[in-house]
Amino acid sequence: MQFRDLTRQYQALRPAIDEAVASCMASGAFIQGDPVVKLEQQLAQYVGTDHCVSCANGTDALLLALKVWHIGPGDAVFVPDFTFFASAEVVAAQGATPIFVEVDPRTFNLDPAALERRIATVKEQGQLRPRAIIAVDLFGQPADFGRIGAIAEREQLLVLEDGAQGFGGAIGQRRACSFGHIATTSFFPAKPLGCYGDGGALFTNNAEWAAHARSLAQHGRGLSKYEHNAIGLNSRLDTLQAAILSVKLKAFQNSELQAVNHFASLYTNLLDGAVLTPYLPQGFSSSWAQYTVLFASTAQRDAAKLRMAQAGIPTMIYYPSPMHLQPVFAHLPVDEGLTSGWGRIKVCLSLPIHPYLTDDEVAHVCSTLKQAIND
Ligand SMILES: Cc1ncc(COP(=O)(O)O)c(C=O)c1O
Numbered sequence: 001m002q003f004r005d006l007t008r009q010y011q012a013l014r015p016a017i018d019e020a021v022a023s024c025m026a027s028g029a030f031i032q033g034d035p036v037v038k039l040e041q042q043l044a045q046y047v048g049t050d051h052c053v054s055c056a057n058g059t060d061a062l063l064l065a066l067k068v069w070h071i072g073p074g075d076a077v078f079v080p081d082f083t084f085f086a087s088a089e090v091v092a093a094q095g096a097t098p099i100f101v102e103v104d105p106r107t108f109n110l111d112p113a114a115l116e117r118r119i120a121t122v123k124e125q126g127q128l129r130p131r132a133i134i135a136v137d138l139f140g141q142p143a144d145f146g147r148i149g150a151i152a153e154r155e156q157l158l159v160l161e162d163g164a165q166g167f168g169g170a171i172g173q174r175r176a177c178s179f180g181h182i183a184t185t186s187f188f189p190a191k192p193l194g195c196y197g198d199g200g201a202l203f204t205n206n207a208e209w210a211a212h213a214r215s216l217a218q219h220g221r222g223l224s225k226y227e228h229n230a231i232g233l234n235s236r237l238d239t240l241q242a243a244i245l246s247v248k249l250k251a252f253q254n255s256e257l258q259a260v261n262h263f264a265s266l267y268t269n270l271l272d273g274a275v276l277t278p279y280l281p282q283g284f285s286s287s288w289a290q291y292t293v294l295f296a297s298t299a300q301r302d303a304a305k306l307r308m309a310q311a312g313i314p315t316m317i318y319y320p321s322p323m324h325l326q327p328v329f330a331h332l333p334v335d336e337g338l339t340s341g342w343g344r345i346k347v348c349l350s351l352p353i354h355p356y357l358t359d360d361e362v363a364h365v366c367s368t369l370k371q372a373i374n375d
Helices: 006-027 034-047 058-068 086-093 112-125 145-155 207-216 239-271 298-310 336-345 359-374
Strands: 051-055 075-080 097-101 129-136 158-162 182-186 200-204 291-294 348-351
Touching (some): 034 051, 034 200, 058 086, 058 158, 058 182, 075 086, 075 112, 112 129, 112 336, 129 145, 239 359, 298 359
Parallel strands (some): 075 097
């Protein structure tokens, strides 16, 4: 069994993907070819924003957003303590200061009450200027954008939705990657919508920001190719990846999102009472980038992980360390809330999840996990 079986996906989509790749090879337009333009339109339509700007990866997409907003030294950006490193890395890369905020252990997403406390502290200390909130849609579930948006409005902060894992999730009828003032996603192969290499995109309803991001992604280019208005990046999505993503987006919409939700529900039913299963608040839906459960202790989690590995079941610890314990952030002050917040989620384990599992495989994972707990 594979943790995320991309080979099964390729076998299922092979004729359409092979045709898209062959057509791209025949066109010779490997950089910024028609498939890139077409994909951006498809993505904006799916997500429900006016603009989509594709780029080389999800990290660059976040960086482009911060650059568009001129976030830099002296600025405070609020980031969940429990996320992939890139969410915080981009803040520091811009010379700004990430302020870590604990997550809700039931949703793994930014805790709005803790966010309010942390904003108040930064304002009280008066050393940094609060500028933005990066709210991550961790494991496929949108953050609580209702409450986060209200806080941002009151505090006049910008909201950047890091939807690297969130593409396909929703709150009510509104889809992930449409919630922030700017939202971003990643097409890393294992993401809910993944390509066959690196890729990313930025979404917004603000035409000026979209044009600025597009320019920055192409060396800050002006109206002509060799006129440069800003220091930017070389961050383009390959035409080949765009062509592949258009095929995958269709499958994602037609069957994959539904399939992955089926397997997540099956896990939740079968694991009920054995471990703490993921919690989706009313009206929220997930694209299940990960299916992550909480054990009673790290010892119990580690024993179950070992038992599953022996049975040929791959599992992952997403994530073994929160941001405030990363060596590169050791100079930042640690709030007591971060320590206790981490204590509640460091018992996590992510189980195999993808749209091409079978019911039998999910049942096998669950029975092995339960056996490990009961032994
Ligand atoms: C939450 C989050 N943000 C940002 C990224 C960065 O995306 P990429 O790997 O495409 O640069 C990732 C990728 O793992 C992620 O999970």
